[in-house]
Amino acid sequence: MSEQAPQPPMSPSSNTPLHPRPQLTRERWDDLGGVWGFAHDDGDLGMDERWFEREEVFGQTITVPFPPESVASGLRATGYHPVVWYRRTLTVADEDRAGRVLLHFGAVDYRARVWVNGRLVAEHEGGHTPFTADLTSVLVPGETQVVVVRAEDDPLDLAQPRGKQDWEEKPHAIWYHRTTGIWQPVWLEVVPRTHVETLRWTPDVDRGQLGLHLRLNRVGEQTLRVRVRLSLRGKRLADDTYTLEGREVRREIEIDPLRLRAERKDLVWSPRRPNLIDAQITLLDDDDNVLDEVGSYAGLRSVGVRDGRFQLNGQPYYLRLVLAQNYWPESHLAAPSEEALRREVELVKELGFNGVRIHQKVEDPRFLYWCDRLGVLVWGEMANAYVFTPEAQRRLTREWVEALERDYNHPCVVTWVPVNESWGVPNLEGDPAQRAFVRGLYELTKSLDPTRPAIGNDGWELVAGDILGVHDYSLDGETLRERYSSQEALEHTLRGVQPSRRNFYLAGHHRQGEPVMLTEFGGLSHAPGDSDRWWGYGTLPDTDALLARYEELLGAVLDSPVIAGFCYTQLTDTEQETNGLLREDRTSKLDPERVRAINTRVSRFLQHDVLQEIHALADERRLEQLRAERERETLAND
Template sequence: MHELSHTNTTEPTSERVHPRPQLTRRRWKDLSGVWQFAHDDDNRGIDARWYEHAETFDQHIVVPFPPESRASGLHATGYHPVVWYRRTISVAPQDREGRILLHFGAVDYRAQVWVNGRLVAEHEGGHTPFTADITSVLSPDEAQEIVVRAEDDPRDLAQPRGKQDWELEPHGIWYHRTTGIWQPVWLEFVPRTFIKTLRWTPDTERGRLGLHVRLNQSPSRPLRVRVRLSIRGEQLADDTYLLHGQEVRRDIELDPVRFKADRKELLWTPRRPNLIDAEISLLDGDIVVDEVGSYTALRSAGVRDGRFLLNGSPYYLRMVLAQNYWPESHLAAPGEGALRREVELVKELGFNGVRIHQKVEDPRFLYWCDQLGLLVWGEMANAYVFTPEAQRQLTREWLDVLERDYNHPCIVTWVPINESWGVPNLEGDAAQRAFVRSLYHLTVSLDSTRPVIGNDGWEVVEGDILGVHDYALDGKTLRERYGSAEALEHTLKAVQPSRRNFYLAGHHRKGEPVMLTEFGGLSHAPTQADRWWGYGTLPDTDALLSRYEEIVTAVLDSPVISGFCYTQLTDTEQETNGLLREDRTSKLDTERVRAINTRVSRALQNDVIAEIHALADERRREQLRASHQMDTVAED
């Protein structure tokens, strides 16, 4: 019997954004919605074989919202370290020609999955995806039973948890917890031999795209991989490669004449998020065995001579810190539209980037950053203690993060650790310094195409960018600290803005760019009945806007600061230091904020030239479009 089964041309089950946008297939089935649910506070479900007893599930939950959230229908905010889910799905006979994969976007923190009473998957890591091939455990009947057990100890400080609170109620800068399923669950129908992973590596200097295709298994005979690339409907490449084993690596050269002539129209930037669409087919002779959709971009990120570089040119980062936490759904977005809207809000405020704080965001959010043009700093959710278990858990999950998000052009920097979280004695413990250094080098070894910051904020051990956290509350202080190269060095060595040593013993400057990666944190006093928290509180919104302009202008006037990240985008739980409220309405005049954020920076004098050229290019394109429309009317 033939080893390979061929793609069924059934129409897609949904027109929504695919839960894995970088590798899509037409045939997938969303499993969001109402599931049966049960708390297991005594942790007896495994011994009692709950995966075989439907009567145990005495509640219902709306997936993918965490049980602590209102959106889930439960709003159970207490300590519940173990929870269970159950759902019956149908798999039609025509869907069993190949293999059936059950995907989970993220389950916090440990997960076990049974299908029809058979254990099919175990996974550790609250922010990263996993997959089970359930083909061999399907019952002959159409109905199939899925059971999920999630374990998330709220008081385990060795577990990478980000800003999820370990206390019963949120305090300080920590928020309500997110337990269990909080990203999409879906079925995917694939052939027996299928494309498992894609990896894109752009080369902006030579106009090439590196491609690594890996199958789920080695085929019994050589197959071919066909790659078709296009941009805005115009074909860039159509190449076919022989695949002898399980994988193939190739450099795809784009038309050199076109690349040289239209380089700006091919490169990805926040102003012009030019994405290259990709169709990858697995061929057995002339028969299509598998076919997936993807996208990539020509974009490079790096540092040199104290500047951040985008596509080889100095680029000033104007970022905002985003918790991406919603009051009704916690770490999960309340709906797909909320993910796109979050990106739009950041851009409307005049920022060109976002630093996702202590959270690995849903791939669909990154998709909209790719599509709409927003730079992202990818950050790991940290633990709070330094133990061998904490090291193991963080490292393993970080590896999964790097693999999942490598292809997104929007991501331009990696940050495995923030503010010494999980390494609380960096200055006094050589083992902790070695851990940060090892994370930096491990990240670079797996992705040498982006800058990496070993520890952001203070206590520099190793990194390509010096990220400084300074919550000075007035422009005068910021100008004193960052008004010259001499003032900067004095600030980092003697002032120590966060009352932490900035340079640890043994670190020597290597020309890294310096950025204020957290500053601001301004709030205004709400009604007396409300509780609030911020780094500095102003009496009203007028005073808040005035102070915001004062400190951002001071940073932009610095000749030695290469970028900033303002704290923060939205109010979150008791933190009321957002530019937006929790419901995403603006506290301040959006146009005023945008005008402040987009002022030319003194650090990059060529900002002025770049802006003039960009506006001139935009006008020329508008004139060409208008001319084309007039010609079309004349022809009609």
């Protein structure tokens, strides 16, 4: 067995495609993106007419994984089409049937059924989370295999977790064109009959351990062992072998305590130093034959809250986030390319933010990979429904659990937010059932992941949460200074002013030392040339005025002694919502260096932790390294 260090999902200087599931990779996988047959089914006739057995009904083509509403799909069909169908053929070598042939879907919005050769192989509900179909038993030897997908996405179903997707036919206010059907990668993978199904990494910085929970797809027919090799930049950290008990193994892998103490800054993950531990997992039988081998990675870091402050790796850390819709004009919720996902992360860093709040969307794992690798913190958020019904509660809870499981391993994810601004729970103050639901989501989140802070409902009407998120779209710095100038002013603002005209404290809730953050503010735009496509919280006449007001708002926030972090609205223009720092084509409205200088000013909140704050901000060298890395890639690719 080779002792070569395991490779990351994609070499940064390589043209090799990034694996669509970066936390559990195998060398062999086939991307099924590209041209598929396509059909709208506005009358919902396809099931009765057995379209999964027919070819002639697929009279159109679509480019997967782009939604049919988008230009990138080749269709741009933006009207109401609640049911759509896909069809394509593929070839599977007969020798591959000795193992298992798996068909993976990154995300299909909203309800999916999958047939292969006319036989149903998978059903899934949830527009942002993955699912897998095992095709092995339905493959026809020596034949071309036929895959058919039916996707149902009712635009008028407000109990469906839809996020910012508009229920009206045309986008209005802060809602956008819909994303129906397949919008994340589809890929085929051949795996051994017994194989690694899931991996879960839990870092413990204080104890110098990395927790591993590995699960197989089935109980082996003999005693199996798993070899775990961990390395950091090619240097070995651990090489251990464990015997499996049934389908699972749980271990705490020790990191050399002397090395951790001596090289802490080079081992621990942070935005300044995004150190990633590469992992190679090998499944072995009694005779040391390799049954399966997968690659993964982890970040050794801790997050939490204490004494009214957010903490990263046991030290106070000031959050400088930007709200990101991660929506592209040509492809909607789907990224137009792998490069676009990476570039989005780079833009966040270049503007001086240390994190991003993905808004009303469960983002593609490849985006989280680049946040892990380049060093950007992420607040993970669920796409919400718009009504409070038993069905809406079941749907959101089920999909949220799947999102938590999918993204648990990413060190970049530091906070969970299941509900935003009481979306889907419009009467939190008056309805005990709605409060119980939000409180239950918070408790469920903490039970599934006790390692991260969580906020039951972000923005207003605090029911339960480790952070008190405030949404305040005041348009001048003087108002923000007045509202957040002291603890007394803060309490008056929350109890008396109520910036969002909502009661922040519900059912007798009293603050228990939660950090207070402005998790939405700003939303500034300048007067656009096309007034029909404009929407923002405040309008400035030109870019000079926009920059001056931005500096005024950020200055007020950074001067506050009670604000523990912020999230500015927003990173990019998105359809008619033109309040981004960047245009929708990702070009800058403002001088990026000026924006960066504004964003990275030392905050008053951490004035007693000036050294820590300086360290958190001292990432200029890292930014230069990223730029140099990009230049080397460009030269190599040319």
